[in-house]
Amino acid sequence: MQRFDLAIIGAGPAGMAAAQEAATHGLRVVLLDEQARAGGQIYRDVDRVADLRGDILGPDYTDGRRLTAGIGRDGITHVTEAVVWAIEEDFVISFTKDGKGAQVAADRVLLATGALERPMPLPGWTLPGVMTAGAGQILLKQSGVLARHAVLVGSGPLLYLIAAQMVRAGTPPLALVETQTKADLARAGRHITGALRGWSYMLKGVKMLAEITRARVPRYTGATQITIEGEGKAEAIRFTSGGKARRIACDTVFLHHGVVPNTQAGRSLGVTHRWSTEQSCFVPVLDASGGTNVPGIFIAGDGGGIAGAKAAEIAGRIAALRVAEEAGHLTQNARDQRATPLLAALAHERAARPFLDTAYPPCAEALGPADATVICRCEEVTAGAIRSYAGLGCLGPNQAKAFGRTGMGPCQGRYCGLTVTALLAETNGRTPDETGYFRIRPPLKPVTLGELAAMADPDAKVSDGSDH
Amino acid sequence: MKPASPFLELHDCPRVTVLLDGQPLDLPEGANLAAALLAAGVEVFRKTPVSGAPRGPFCMMGACFDCLVEIDGVVRQACMVEVTAGLEVRKPDGVGDATV
Ligand SMILES: Cc1cc2nc3c(=O)[nH]c(=O)nc-3n(C[C@H](O)[C@H](O)[C@H](O)COP(=O)(O)OP(=O)(O)OC[C@H]3O[C@@H](n4cnc5c(N)ncnc54)[C@H](O)[C@@H]3O)c2cc1C
Numbered sequence: 303m304q305r306f307d308l309a310i311i312g313a314g315p316a317g318m319a320a321a322q323e324a325a326t327h328g329l330r331v332v333l334l335d336e337q338a339r340a341g342g343q344i345y346r347d348v349d350r351v352a353d354l355r356g357d358i359l360g361p362d363y364t365d366g367r368r369l370t371a372g373i374g375r376d377g378i379t380h381v382t383e384a385v386v387w388a389i390e391e392d393f394v395i396s397f398t399k400d401g402k403g404a405q406v407a408a409d410r411v412l413l414a415t416g417a418l419e420r421p422m423p424l425p426g427w428t429l430p431g432v433m434t435a436g437a438g439q440i441l442l443k444q445s446g447v448l449a450r451h452a453v454l455v456g457s458g459p460l461l462y463l464i465a466a467q468m469v470r471a472g473t474p475p476l477a478l479v480e481t482q483t484k485a486d487l488a489r490a491g492r493h494i495t496g497a498l499r500g501w502s503y504m505l506k507g508v509k510m511l512a513e514i515t516r517a518r519v520p521r522y523t524g525a526t527q528i529t530i531e532g533e534g535k536a537e538a539i540r541f542t543s544g545g546k547a548r549r550i551a552c553d554t555v556f557l558h559h560g561v562v563p564n565t566q567a568g569r570s571l572g573v574t575h576r577w578s579t580e581q582s583c584f585v586p587v588l589d590a591s592g593g594t595n596v597p598g599i600f601i602a603g604d605g606g607g608i609a610g611a612k613a614a615e616i617a618g619r620i621a622a623l624r625v626a627e628e629a630g631h632l633t634q635n636a637r638d639q640r641a642t643p644l645l646a647a648l649a650h651e652r653a654a655r656p657f658l659d660t661a662y663p664p665c666a667e668a669l670g671p672a673d674a675t676v677i678c679r680c681e682e683v684t685a686g687a688i689r690s691y692a693g694l695g696c697l698g699p700n701q702a703k704a705f706g707r708t709g710m711g712p713c714q715g716r717y718c719g720l721t722v723t724a725l726l727a728e729t730n731g732r733t734p735d736e737t738g739y740f741r742i743r744p745p746l747k748p749v750t751l752g753e754l755a756a757m758a759d760p761d762a763k764v765s766d767g768s769d770h
Numbered sequence: 771m772k773p774a775s776p777f778l779e780l781h782d783c784p785r786v787t788v789l790l791d792g793q794p795l796d797l798p799e800g801a802n803l804a805a806a807l808l809a810a811g812v813e814v815f816r817k818t819p820v821s822g823a824p825r826g827p828f829c830m831m832g833a834c835f836d837c838l839v840e841i842d843g844v845v846r847q848a849c850m851v852e853v854t855a856g857l858e859v860r861k862p863d864g865v866g867d868a869t870v
């Protein structure tokens with residue numbers, strides 16, 4: 303089996319920057335990502351798409367070419383369309399590519415698996431036509447496909463970004479139904495100095511809002527009692543805003559109230575996670591350079607706590623420097639010299655977060671959904687069912703699996719895990735940390751018998767599936 | 771003719787023929803299959819094995835598994851597959867259907 307100094311899972315900004323930094327210091331790096339091209343979520347498909355739709359997606363998108371250009375160098379084997387489903391002892395990494403299982407090994411592993419949309423269980427959210435706002439953006443980025451009659455629902459800067467991109471593409475959303483309130487913004491005022499340090503983000507936010515307003519997209523804030531209606535597909539959204547009940551007919555609903563770390567791989571390796579009250583989600587416990595409690599396992603980027611693409615890139619470099627030192631490619635002095643300015647830049651990038659997290663909190667109705675709302679999309683378990691498990695003495699998500707099949711479907715709790723923890727914690731009067739999270743075991747993604755049977759020869763070399 | 775779709779495509783691309791439940795559809799070659807099916811007016815991709823409820827793509831990033839379709843007998847995420855000529859796609863029809 304081919305062995306590398308460092309395996310990086312995820313070719314977003316964190317993973318690409320880390321690969322480049324590590325290779326610069328002479329490490330042999332394998333960079334695995336399930337996407338067909340490098341870029342991660344923010345820079346998805348940037349090499350192919352920048353020329354086609356760069357004007358719609360904006361300079362923060364096309365900037366990604368800087369990073370994709372950096373991974374086409376010696377020392378980096380970029381394996382595309384590699385779905386990683388297990389990382390096991392001695393860091394043997396199993397993945398599926400082209401319908402076949404394959405493995406590589408590495409001395410150290412950097413998890414740069416990014417973020418997922420925060421689950422937003424509202425009545426009707428399982429209907430066809432209801433998608434995450436991130437999904438709407440992926441349709442636009444990757445495929446140039448746009449929703450003609452969409453309503454954007456939720457809160458946060460990404461909601462405005464997507465709305466602005468839809469405006470530029472000539473299909474503005476029918477409306478923005480926003481869940482944050484004026485009181486949230488007032489509370490966020492406490493963090494204004496931090497926000498001012500990240501002033502360029504604030505400025506971008508103001509510009510996006512101006513674009514949305516100029517296109518006369520109606521904005522309803524402080525929305526509550528949100529319900530998506532439809533027979534077999536989304537047909538309308540109902541909500542209350544400004545004391546008035548409203549209904550907007552639409553074909554598509556894009557939901558978003560923030561992103562949360564994708565913790566699946568770290569959890570499967572026994573990385574310790576703690577509840578972050580500020581971000582209302584679990585985050586892995588990391589040291590300053592992305593090290594975890596598991597020797598040899600590092601985490602960088604939004605998978606380590608949400609801080610955005612620039613922070614992800616810097617954190618990727620910091621982690622790579624640490625790995626280079628551990629592997630004996632850099633002296634401690636040399637590492638410190640390089641890492642010190644990066645650490646300062648990272649602190650600066652993170653400064654805007656407390657303001658954003660407070661100004662755009664998650665939607666309360668989706669954090670504690672009504673009893674009848676389905677919270678586990680795969681197994682169709684309702685919030686009421688989870689509350690009833692708590693009444694029967696169920697304390698944690700793993701025990702909940704004994705009561706029903708929640709979290710046991712193919713998504714492995716990616717879109718219900720945080721809700722299950724929140725509901726059990728609320729009903730039992732315990733903290734999310736005491737309540738815990740699903741135990742995650744490999745396979746991280748379903749593997750078919752055919753893929754296992756076609757497991758490539760262990761001595762075969764992994765091919766560099768990248769375009770470069 | 772394409773059925774009316776809630777989605778529109780910004781660019782015209784060369785198309786190839788794909789079979790969806792035996793019916794021919796002309797989809798952009800190399801496009802993301804889930805995106806191409808949505809743009810072709812396909813709203814329901816599958817029915818859930820539990821209650822038979824209709825589902826369509828939700829995350830477009832390989833995480834939710836609501837876009838599962840059967841391709842050449844294997845259940846796969848449509849949002850992780852590219853359109854190629856002659857692809858035979860079947861919509862899993864729910865209760866009792868073997869999914870992953
Ligand atoms: C849908 C979506 C859209 C977003 N759009 C924007 C945006 O436009 N602007 C913005 O500023 N922020 C956006 N974000 C926020 C985003 O998290 C960060 O900006 C940034 O992309 C984080 O970089 P990263 O390197 O940490 O992770 P990502 O960029 O998310 O990269 C992680 C990579 O890991 C890969 N991966 C994960 N698990 C596996 C596995 N098991 N096997 C193989 N590969 C795997 C993924 O395919 C992905 O390419 C978006 C987030 C989401 C979820």
Ligand code: FES
Nearest residue numbers: 830834835837849
């Ligand atoms: S749409 Fe979520 S996995 Fe394809």
